Amino acid sequence: MTTTALATPKTRRPESALSTKPQFGTRPRDYVRIGLWIALLISVLVWAAPIIFMIFTSLKSEQDIFGTPAFALPFTPEWGNYVEALERGNLLTSAGNSLIIALVKVPVGLFISAAAAFALSRLKFKRQRLLMGVIALGAMVPIQVAIAPLFQTVQALGLLNTQIGVILPYIAFGLPYQTFILYGFFRAIPAEIDESARMDGASNWRLFWQIILPLSKPALAALFILDFVSTWNEYAIALALLQSQDAWTIPLAIQGFQSQFTSSYGPLNAFTIMSVLPVLIVYIMFQKYFVEGAFAGAVKG
Amino acid sequence: MTTAPVIAPQGGAPGAPLRPRRPQRGSARQWLRRSGKTGFFAALPFLAPALAAYVVFVVGPMVESVRLSFFEWSGFQGAPQEFVGIKNYVRIFTQDPVFWAAFSNTIIWVVLSLVIPVGLGLTMAMVLNRPLFGRNTFRSIFYIPGVIAPIAIANMWRWMYNPNYGIGASLAETFNAPWLAEIQWLGDKNIALYAIFAAFVWQIAGTNMVLFLAGLQSVSVEHVEAAKLDGANAWQVFRNVTLPALRPTTVIVVVLTIINSIKVFDLIVGMTGGGPAQSTQVLALWSYSQSFGNHNYGMGNAIATVLLIITLVIVVPYMVWTARSEKES
Numbered sequence: 365m366t367t368t369a370l371a372t373p374k375t376r377r378p379e380s381a382l383s384t385k386p387q388f389g390t391r392p393r394d395y396v397r398i399g400l401w402i403a404l405l406i407s408v409l410v411w412a413a414p415i416i417f418m419i420f421t422s423l424k425s426e427q428d429i430f431g432t433p434a435f436a437l438p439f440t441p442e443w444g445n446y447v448e449a450l451e452r453g454n455l456l457t458s459a460g461n462s463l464i465i466a467l468v469k470v471p472v473g474l475f476i477s478a479a480a481a482f483a484l485s486r487l488k489f490k491r492q493r494l495l496m497g498v499i500a501l502g503a504m505v506p507i508q509v510a511i512a513p514l515f516q517t518v519q520a521l522g523l524l525n526t527q528i529g530v531i532l533p534y535i536a537f538g539l540p541y542q543t544f545i546l547y548g549f550f551r552a553i554p555a556e557i558d559e560s561a562r563m564d565g566a567s568n569w570r571l572f573w574q575i576i577l578p579l580s581k582p583a584l585a586a587l588f589i590l591d592f593v594s595t596w597n598e599y600a601i602a603l604a605l606l607q608s609q610d611a612w613t614i615p616l617a618i619q620g621f622q623s624q625f626t627s628s629y630g631p632l633n634a635f636t637i638m639s640v641l642p643v644l645i646v647y648i649m650f651q652k653y654f655v656e657g658a659f660a661g662a663v664k665g
Numbered sequence: 666m667t668t669a670p671v672i673a674p675q676g677g678a679p680g681a682p683l684r685p686r687r688p689q690r691g692s693a694r695q696w697l698r699r700s701g702k703t704g705f706f707a708a709l710p711f712l713a714p715a716l717a718a719y720v721v722f723v724v725g726p727m728v729e730s731v732r733l734s735f736f737e738w739s740g741f742q743g744a745p746q747e748f749v750g751i752k753n754y755v756r757i758f759t760q761d762p763v764f765w766a767a768f769s770n771t772i773i774w775v776v777l778s779l780v781i782p783v784g785l786g787l788t789m790a791m792v793l794n795r796p797l798f799g800r801n802t803f804r805s806i807f808y809i810p811g812v813i814a815p816i817a818i819a820n821m822w823r824w825m826y827n828p829n830y831g832i833g834a835s836l837a838e839t840f841n842a843p844w845l846a847e848i849q850w851l852g853d854k855n856i857a858l859y860a861i862f863a864a865f866v867w868q869i870a871g872t873n874m875v876l877f878l879a880g881l882q883s884v885s886v887e888h889v890e891a892a893k894l895d896g897a898n899a900w901q902v903f904r905n906v907t908l909p910a911l912r913p914t915t916v917i918v919v920v921l922t923i924i925n926s927i928k929v930f931d932l933i934v935g936m937t938g939g940g941p942a943q944s945t946q947v948l949a950l951w952s953y954s955q956s957f958g959n960h961n962y963g964m965g966n967a968i969a970t971v972l973l974i975i976t977l978v979i980v981v982p983y984m985v986w987t988a989r990s991e992k993e994s
Contacts, residue, residue: 401797408806414867417808417832418821434835444926480715483708490705497984499715502723504980506918506928507971508949510726512740512956512965517726536722538989539715567705584811597814604957616818619935622820630822636817647812651805 386543422446428627446638452625453635454609458617459642465527465613466595473535474542474587478580481546482572486558486630496547502540507600513598515604525611533601542587549583550576589650593643614639630652724993727973734967739960753967763943767951769976770858773949774865778926782866783918786873787911791903793874794881803876808871808974814822816866819935822864826850826936851937854944861936861945868932869925880914883908916983923979928970948972 371461399410415434421429422445423438449455483489484496506537514533515524553576559570599615612620621635727901734753738746757764793804811817825832828849837846850860884907892902930949933939939946939954950966 390712391841397795397797400792400795404792404797404803404931408803411867412806414821414825415833417825421824429830431704433838434830434832436703476714476718479711481712487708488703489708493988495712497988499719500984501977501980502719504924505723505727505976506924506949508725508731508928508930508952508974509969511953512962512969513729514722515957516720516729516740532718533722536718538725539719543715549928568711572711593812597812599814599816599934602954603934604953615814615931618814618820620817622823624936629827629830632820633824637818640813640817643812643814644809647809 366636378549415442418633418637420636424630426628426630431571442630445634448628449621449631449635452631453621454617455612455635455638458614461527461611461641462613463598463642466592468527469531469534469538469595470588470591471537472531474584476535477539477587478543478546478577478584479572480539481543481550484543485547485550486518486571487568488594496544499540500544502537503544504540507537510601511604513599518605525606525608525610529603530602530613533605534595534598537601538591538607542591545587546580547581549580553579558591585650589596589646592646673737710747730966730969731973734970736963738962739961740956741960747812749963757964757967757971761964763946763951764948766943767946767948768971769967769987770944771948772777773858774862774929775923775926777862778865778869778922780863782870782873783922785870786918787864789870789874790877790881791907794878804874810868813868813871813877815931816935818864818868819932822861822867823851826860828852837915852941854941857937857941858945861932863909864932864936865926865929869922873922876918876921877911878915880911884910920980920983924976928975950974 417434420435422617423441424432425442425444426441428436428438428442429607431435451558463495474661480499484492484499518524518529518533523528523532558571559577566575596613597615598613602613602616603619606616609620619624622632625632733746735748735750737749737753738744738748756766770959789807793800793807797803828834828846833848833850834846837843841872848856851857888910889902890905891905897905928949930946930953932946933947933950937945952965952968953960954965954974955968959965
């Protein structure tokens with residue numbers, strides 16, 4: 365849908381207008397393609413190796429882990445590792461915490477960003493480009509620059525170890541990037557649409573809610589997925605702000621399990637797999653929207 | 666440059682020229698202003714929540730971290746903050762060997778990131794942009810590490826690097842190469858940083874691939890065909906048609922790569938914690954450790970301020986350049 369070709373006639377590059385050689389036959393090209401495909405297959409297998417190794421380990425008994433080669437198939441799967449990981453680690457509590465945080469943070473954050481992007485791109489006021497720049501700057505600065513004072517701020521608000529205490533900073537740190545992307549997307553929507561809506565007497569709010577937002581669904585969907593994944597995975601802020609184990613999110617639980625049961629390799633890998641599963645499911649479910657959205661964001665934008 | 670695209674190009678791409686705005690008719694603008702539908706006060710309700718969150722949780726803490734870098738403080742509530750001028754900076758620059766180790770590791774990380782994962786991502790994208798059997802599966806497998814939590818990746822790779830039962834040990838047995846089992850991937854201070862970097866490449870190359878793939882969709886098929894008809898070989902097409910068309914995408918990838926490598930934190934915490942002998946220490950982690958681990962908020966925030974300045978030195982010229990090229994178009 366986004367690959368609409370340019371309509372204007374092409375001006376041919378002078379340096380390439382040398383000769384009109386006949387095209388290659390198809391046969392040599394087929395060999396090239398097959399060779400390429402095999403090389404690709406090998407690279408993909410290498411790329412998948414860490415995940416395969418992790419899955420195999422998670423299904424092996426301690427004896428097999430120590431006694432068989434890394435990529436020996438686990439013929440008698442040891443599901444006990446998963447049970448053990450569930451019992452010993454705080455997986456379900458942490459998954460619950462992570463889920464609540466993500467399900468509040470992502471829609472609220474996206475809505476706030478979209479509103480700001482709307483004001484910056486569709487309404488006119490002085491210094492709005494400068495303001496966009498100042499906000500975008502926030503997307504580029506590493507979180508660690510502000511993390512110690514952020515701890516003080518959240519502590520002063522009495523929100524340490526609470527979900528709202530991480531949701532608010534998460535929203536704030538997510539804003540710059542989302543606002544920036546949506547700003548670009550909104551600006552590409554033709555101004556005529558605003559004008560005709562204005563003629564019909566639409567308010568700013570109606571223009572935003574009923575026209576601009578529905579037109580931006582692909583970008584919003586892509587940002588939603590991306591943001592869900594990065595919220596689920598966030599570690600540094602959570603590490604500083606969530607210190608009691610009951611408040612831990614998934615990344616803290618992974619690290620906690622790792623430092624507590626250093627050499628229980630089977631359960632450790634089972635734990636990691638289970639913690640990664642939700643984002644993988646989200647990715648696989650929404651892959652279509654994700655790819656469409658990413659393409660739209662970068663190409664159509 | 667003068668082609669008028671049917672679709673508005675690359676708004677999400679900061680480096681890209683945006684569609685030239687229609688000249689506003691004076692009467693319409695005046696009417697809007699009179700109706701109170703534009704101007705700062707009309708925009709304020711839309712901006713307020715974002716600005717409030719941004720100021721309280723991003724800008725405020727950043728300013729505070731610059732302020733605290735001139736104080737000595739343990740970080741405990743109620744403990745006195747003592748103004749010490751630039752003493753913290755003098756200390757990190759002249760008396761703290763770890764700072765310089767972290768500084769050079771951060772630079773190494775950024776430089777390597779600009780070469781390896783960017784090059785790999787571009788290669789993957791070029792290959793997977795062709796019609797190939799199983800293309801979507803290949804793309805997914807390359808991309809999936811990008812959605813896994815970095816801390817989980819750290820644990821996976823730590824296990825792979827396990828000197829006794831990891832992949833090295835296993836390969837050593839398979840290929841009868843005992844030297845492979847000897848390598849202490851994360852325990853040798855000459856290797857550890859690069860061992861972690863390998864995990865970073867694995868994590869991020871697929872994301873670069875997706876960005877380049879998106880960019881490749883804007884390479885005009887007609888241009889490529891025309892160049893081929895004119896007898897250009899594959900390399901010439903890539904060099905003269907594809908690469909120039911990918912320029913905006915490349916700028917985004919480069920900027921994202923720099924930002925992501927400056928803030929690398931989770932992977933290092935999860936794999937070595939900065940060791941052995943601070944050989945994998947980076948600025949983001951060292952700042953954190955000084956503030957929270959050693960309760961030396963002054964030094965921690967001085968390092969954070971240095972990190973902030975490095976980031977601004979890289980990012981601000983880029984943003985000014987983007988804004989300028991946007992205005993020109």
